[in-house]
Amino acid sequence: MIVIGLTGSIGMGKSTTAGLFADEGVPVNDADKVVHDLYRNEAVKPISEVFPNTIVGGVVDRQLLSQNLAKNPANFKLLEEIVHPLVRDREKRFLDHHREQGTPVVVLDIPLLFETGGEVRMDKIVVVSCAPEIQRQRVLSRPRMTQDKFETILARQMPDAEKRARADYVIDTGQGIDSARAQVRSILNELSKQSGSANHA
Numbered sequence: 219m220i221v222i223g224l225t226g227s228i229g230m231g232k233s234t235t236a237g238l239f240a241d242e243g244v245p246v247n248d249a250d251k252v253v254h255d256l257y258r259n260e261a262v263k264p265i266s267e268v269f270p271n272t273i274v275g276g277v278v279d280r281q282l283l284s285q286n287l288a289k290n291p292a293n294f295k296l297l298e299e300i301v302h303p304l305v306r307d308r309e310k311r312f313l314d315h316h317r318e319q320g321t322p323v324v325v326l327d328i329p330l331l332f333e334t335g336g337e338v339r340m341d342k343i344v345v346v347s348c349a350p351e352i353q354r355q356r357v358l359s360r361p362r363m364t365q366d367k368f369e370t371i372l373a374r375q376m377p378d379a380e381k382r383a384r385a386d387y388v389i390d391t392g393q394g395i396d397s398a399r400a401q402v403r404s405i406l407n408e409l410s411k412q413s414g415s416a417n418h419a
């Protein structure tokens with residue numbers, strides 16, 4: 219099974235591109251979605267012990283958590299120590315399941331792939347990227363996004379140029395969906411040729 223790590227800085231188009239892989243029939247594990255689900259399940263108890271004011275109605279309120287983090291960026295570390303091991307557990311279950319099923323290619327969509335040293339677990343790394351002005355415009359147009367929150371998150375991420383330098387493939391998401399779809403198809407074609415020739419070697 220080929221494990222593709224899909225990453226990129228905030229607003230560069232990870233989720234959209236993950237959707238394009240899914241359209242081609244590739245199973246995707248989305249780390250942000252996993253985090254959101256954990257906040258309704260197994261992460262509630264440990265987070266309530268460290269950030270009691272962020273629990274509303276028995277679940278973690280991401281807006282309250284974001285406000286806390288914008289005020290105290292040092293708290294990211296405490297939060298990540300709780301969340302990242304739980305995210306890894308879910309990832310492992312996803313990979314085990316697809317190995318058992320004989321799935322040829324899967325995508326792990328991980329915003330902090332490089333920052334958490336995850337690249338060693340991937341066979342190939344795809345980085346999504348676009349011009350910084352487009353990135354800023356996309357992110358600031360989101361509801362509840364502020365300049366402060368954007369800057370806080372960006373400061374915790376590896377610069378885009380460094381990510382691109384470490385990638386096996388870079389997808390430019392600044393040229394529209396059709397272009398991104400064509401880039402996804404071309405990557406999958408190339409990988410299937412590579413694994414085909416490896417099998418016949």
Ligand SMILES: CC(C)(COP(=O)(O)OP(=O)(O)OC[C@H]1O[C@@H](n2cnc3c(N)ncnc32)[C@H](O)[C@@H]1O)[C@@H](O)C(=O)NCCC(=O)NCCS
Pocket residue numbers: 226227228229249250253280281283284287294297298301302305328329330371372374375
């Ligand atoms: C900060 C939180 C509350 C913001 O929630 P919100 O719903 O507004 O955004 P969402 O979760 O969709 O994340 C949006 C983007 O922010 C960036 N981001 C999220 N967490 C982090 C982080 N710890 N460090 C750097 N960037 C981050 C990523 O690019 C991500 O794709 C949330 O992202 C969170 O709990 N993060 C901590 C867990 C984590 O590290 N997640 C990253 C993937 S494992």
Ligand SMILES: Nc1ncnc2c1ncn2[C@@H]1O[C@H](COP(=O)(O)OP(=O)(O)OP(=O)(O)O)[C@@H](O)[C@H]1O
Pocket residue numbers: 226227228229230231232233234235250329356390391392393394395396398
């Ligand atoms: N190839 C593309 N062409 C046009 N617009 C795109 C493309 N890819 C992404 N976008 C747009 O950019 C915005 C951000 O995309 P997306 O949510 O996929 O980013 P992300 O990297 O997952 O963000 P985050 O890091 O916050 O999770 C969305 O409004 C999306 O419609």
